[in-house]
Amino acid sequence: MKTVTISDIAAKAGVSMKTVSRVLNREPNVREEMREKVLAVADSLNYKPNFSARSLASKKSFVIAHWHNNSNADYTSRVLEGAHQACRSAGYFVVSEQLSAPYYETASAYLDTYSVDGLVLSAPLADDADLLQFLLERNIPFVRISPGTQPGISCAAYIDNSGAAKRMTQLLIDAGHKHISFICGPPNHMASQQRIQGFQNALKGAGINCEDCPIYSGDFSVKSGFDTYTNAIAKQKQISAIFAANDAMAVGVVMAALKHGVNIPDDLAIVGFDGSQLSHTIWPQLTTLYQPVSEMAEAITQSLLERIRTGKIDNTPLEFETYILRRDTM
Amino acid sequence: MKTVTISDIAAKAGVSMKTVSRVLNREPNVREEMREKVLAVADSLNYKPNFSARSLASKKSFVIAHWHNNSNADYTSRVLEGAHQACRSAGYFVVSEQLSAPYYETASAYLDTYSVDGLVLSAPLADDADLLQFLLERNIPFVRISPGTQPGISCAAYIDNSGAAKRMTQLLIDAGHKHISFICGPPNHMASQQRIQGFQNALKGAGINCEDCPIYSGDFSVKSGFDTYTNAIAKQKQISAIFAANDAMAVGVVMAALKHGVNIPDDLAIVGFDGSQLSHTIWPQLTTLYQPVSEMAEAITQSLLERIRTGKIDNTPLEFETYILRRDTM
DNA sequence: AGTCAAAATGACAGCGCTGTCAATATTTGA
């Protein structure tokens, strides 16, 4: 089966190769009738473009890399799914890579070997200062999902962390809780700070004494939630609800509370933040806040492709809606 | 910064482009001193090969696709990691794709658009008869991880399911359990059948009455483990241990048992099979059987690359060792 | 030294496409 090339199309349509190329690449300055004729011929010949040739001639790779340093495979796979979705129609490949520290060195080695047209960075890698500076210097297009720092240096997908945390806290308050503990993530993580902010706003709005609502910090791992409950919260019997800044820590709290024989949610309500797979894998199922990770990834990847195509930089952040998934733990 | 090409190397080394190409591609029939000189010059010029050009000229894509239909992101990410590992040194890309049903149609559409040199299929996709036939017909090199059917049609990575299940069962028996229930996976899944086999072998070897040890079937999901315990096992007080054919179902059992107020492991021992991330995320941590998924993927990918490079087909299965991770639930 | 096969090397076309720039067609405006 002979490969069909644009020169075959050109011959059959009675135009030049370049015109065929223009049509296929949606370039401007082609008459409508020409476009239609070429498209029809291409279709009749069952033409499939050759990426390598395109890539060689145009010096683009048609590869988008997704880099992460997140051991949460569920989160990563949702990001990847969205990125794929965006790339499929544009004819781009996505390769997903778990980057190892030191990030910018690994990145540098990677980019020496493979050529990529753009990068999708997901949190917390999206906040690695060295890596960001490196990418900026090398002038490699990148976008970020839920970065916590340096807003404005790239296009990014966000959720309203503060607002969402406030709504979640309000839910707890409405249920009558007055002693609510919050477990936040790493202190340098802006998203976590924003969630604390929303938590405290809700408390203030309801006239609840912040001193009754201690804040602890974990590291976003299941273990840190488990340990925080065990070491710090278990003995404080007046605390009737715990809000963890992500699902993994919330699950850790659930597990630790279960171990202490606590009745969930009657004696202790627990809520998380993420809408992760894990949140409904466990029993009791976790009440959490759903983030549309896959949609965020798709949109941000689309904007990356747009930037690559047009060369125009538009760093307007994309904000996404979240909603509470109310389940067993409150 | 001008791109360094093989013709630059050729000029500086005083040889022809073709000789440089031979050296760079490890082709035979190059004198040792020539090889060394070329390599030295390439290094001094900091030469980086151009994939597109190579690909265009050689009609290879240097892309390996990993296809799966597994919603278990943890498992998939471990496979991907291994595949990456194998491809990195060979200069291949890996793209990972969740294939949607009907598989062979999606596959066909995918291969019409993208060109790939080979495929890594992970279970249960590795057992889709239509897809396999399609790949065989199109003569696309592929390898499989833990296939349950049609051994011999491709190179594959295996573990000794029966032997491993036997060892795990023996552990339970040695701890004094005489009423052990087994939850298997989908009946057409050979790995699951082999695990049942091993379970029953151990029972027989210990002279335990199989009728005291009922077998139920789930679908490898957390929910099916949860439901099986709740609907079928909970009321059988004599059952003192449950062996689930994978971690997800075992976790479901743990969760359901927790919900029933059962004391684990004193009143009920539970063991899984996989060594998944999930197994140690929950409390109590699950005793499980570790499978070296990532290593399996790496080895099998290596053999795929070998087949692509040499054209030689060697479908000798690769068998891997497993070991029991003993934790809280038994 | 001479012969011949095998090993090593090189010349060169061309993979399929796009960028550049020149050529031609069409529209605009006076």
Added chain:
DNA sequence: TCAAATATTGACAGCGCTGTCATTTTGACT
């Protein structure tokens, strides 16, 4: 109506590499 401006199209080189096949070198054996 005609020149100038603009839109559309085409010719062709060449992206960096490998496959093919011809040529040269080497080594083994008379």
